[in-house]
Amino acid sequence: MIAFFPELYEDELAYSWFSRYYTKSGYLSLRYALDDLYVKRYVNPDTEFVNELRPEVKELVIKHCGMEKLILGHTMFSSYGRFLPDAKKQEAYRALLDMNGNFNNLLAIPKNRRGTGRTLRYCPLCVKEDRKAYGETYWHRIHQIQGMQICGRHGCYLAESDVSMERKAAPGLWNAESVIPEELEVRMCEEEKEAALAGYVCRIFEGRMPFKSRVSVAEFLKYRLKRPYGSASGVSLCLERLYQDYREFYGNKNVMTETKMQKVLLGKRWNFYDICQLSMFAGIPVEELAAIPDSIADAIKEPVFMQVSEELGLDYELVRSVGEAVLRRYEARERVQRRKRTFAWEKMDEELLPKVRETIALLQGDGVTRPQRVTVSAVTKKMHLPDKRFEKLRRCREEIKEHTEPQKEYWAREAVWAYRKLVREGRPVNWTQIRRLTNMKNVDFQGCKPYLRKHAGEDADRLENLL
Ligand SMILES: [Zn+2]
Structure with a gap:
């Protein structure tokens, strides 16, 4: 039973909030806390988003801050979701509000790749400030933006904690205060452009999230890059030249590949950090990328297409799509x-x-x-x-x-199957019978014991004691 939640800090990850709750409530084991918080058994708490909460917990969250505020202000939706096309963004947002797992399919990065090789990060100076202001620190969202290595507020390098963000890591609710050391080393970023980019990314991330826009990010970027990099027909960009200049601008550091840039410009890739990076290179002010002005929609219109659309009485967008498709075909036949x-x-x-x-x-x-x-x-x-x-x-x-499970886990699955078959058929349940059904050796059975609980649930204890 959950009696209280601690105060939710600014920019704090929901995961961080739940882990502070866990630490402060004096649970005897993590399992009890997870059972109290989440619907699914054996859940691995998501560090960036919110797993499905039990109805009474959701009620408490709603009373505390509301689901909207939790998703928009305390998960990584602000980066993964920000540059998605409107319909996809709205769908993902609704799925997040309903705590429906399929939001993962809608975000800019597939769920299994989200946490790969990553750990939760922190800024030593933010930690210091938190400890002074609140007597404890917490996991901040702005330090977890994929691609960021610098604190956008302080301009120093972020540090890696030991807390894995991998989905296959052992489940945990790691409280920042108990994980981050007392004494911290601060290393400032000396490179001006890198620090400026961190500030840029951070301000976009913290900006209000628009859900409707007349112009997509890809269209906006192309419009801004057209003057210096437009092709002869003006329809496409000279990608090679653009890519070279962009790489040079950032001194070849943490830049995306040319293919990725092409996908961004075609509106088929929505990586938050990469888009911010390209946008700063294009000289777009933070305010404009955060909320693309509607007036751009008219500025983008090409005079030739306008003329055709008026003469034939056809929709401008239709004329433009047909016209651009024809021109592109000629330009990029190869x-x-x-x-x-x-x-x-x-x-x-x-x-x-x-x-x-x-x-x-x-x-x-x-x-x-x-x-x-x-x-x-x-x-x-x-x-x-x-x-x-x-x-x-x-x-x-x-x-x-x-x-694909490890061999030992697979043995556990087989043992559980055999055990349940014997019970279901009213036959004697003992090791000899299980061995007959599965051909398992004693040593295999011993080896699979760590996985039994996951597959056997309540039957795990009886099964474990068979041998
Ligand atoms: Zn900081």
């Missing part, structure tokens, strides 16, 4: 051809994905059928595909890898 060749694999990757998911579920079993271990070769075989087919299909391969 690129179009190159793309065609890779297209077949991408299409197959997409088409096979649902079938791959089904096959994974089939292999895992429904509790009644005997499970099989999920591996790339098992899925290949079951789907009657040629060997090594998945080497070409990135998304399918990742999906399989994500479901």
Whole structure:
């Protein structure tokens, strides 16, 4: 039962708030706190967003600050969601308010890659200030923006804590105050441009989030970059020259690849840090990127397309899309051809994905059928595909890898299946019977014990004591 929540600090991650609650409530174990807070058992608290909360906890949050404020002011939605196209952004926001897990699919970065190799970071000077003002420090959002290495407020380098942001790390609610050391070393960033960029990124992040805009970020960036980098026809940008100058501008430090820049400009990539970086290079003021002025929508209109649209009485956007498509075709004939060749694999990757998911579920079993271990070769075989087919299909391969358990965990799944089969069929439940069903060796069974709890739930204790 949750009786109280501590005060929520400015720019504090919701994760940080819950971990301070956990520390202050004197729980005997983390498990109890997680059970009290979250709907799903065996949840791994998300450091950047909010896992589904129990209804009574949600009530408390609503009383405390409201769900809107929690999502907008205390999660990383402000970076991952900010530059998404309007419809996608609104959908992601609604999913976050409903604490519906599918927000992950809508954000600019897939959930399994969000935390890869990252740990929670802090600024030594912010920590010092917090401790002075509140007697404790907390995890700030602005220090967790992907790509940022400097505190946007103090201009010093951020430090890495030991708290992993990986989704597969052991679950935890790590309170910043108990993790961050007392004595801290401060290293100021001497490079002017790097520090300026950190300030720029930080101010965009803290700006109010618009949910409707007449102009997309890609269109706005292209409009601003058109004068110096426009092609002869004026429809596309001279990417090569633009990319070279951009790299030089940042001294080749932490820059995106040319392909990524191209995707940003085509409106197919919405990475927060990269867009801020390109925008500062383009000389766009913070206020304009944070809320793209509606007046730009008219300025962007091309006189030729305007004329055609008026003469034929057709919608301007329609004329523009057709006109630009034709011009682009002429300008980048080669690129179009190159793309065609890779297209077949991408299409197959997409088409096979649902079938791959089904096959994974089939292999895992429904509790009644005997499970099989999920591996790339098992899925290949079951789907009657040629060997090594998945080497070409990135998304399918990742999906399989994500479901591939360590051998020991797989043994646990098998042991639980056998145990439940015996119980269901009213047969004697003992080690000999389980061994007969699974062909497991004693040593395998001992090895799988750490995973039993995850798969056996309440049956774990009885199962563990069988041998
Ligand atoms: Zn700071």
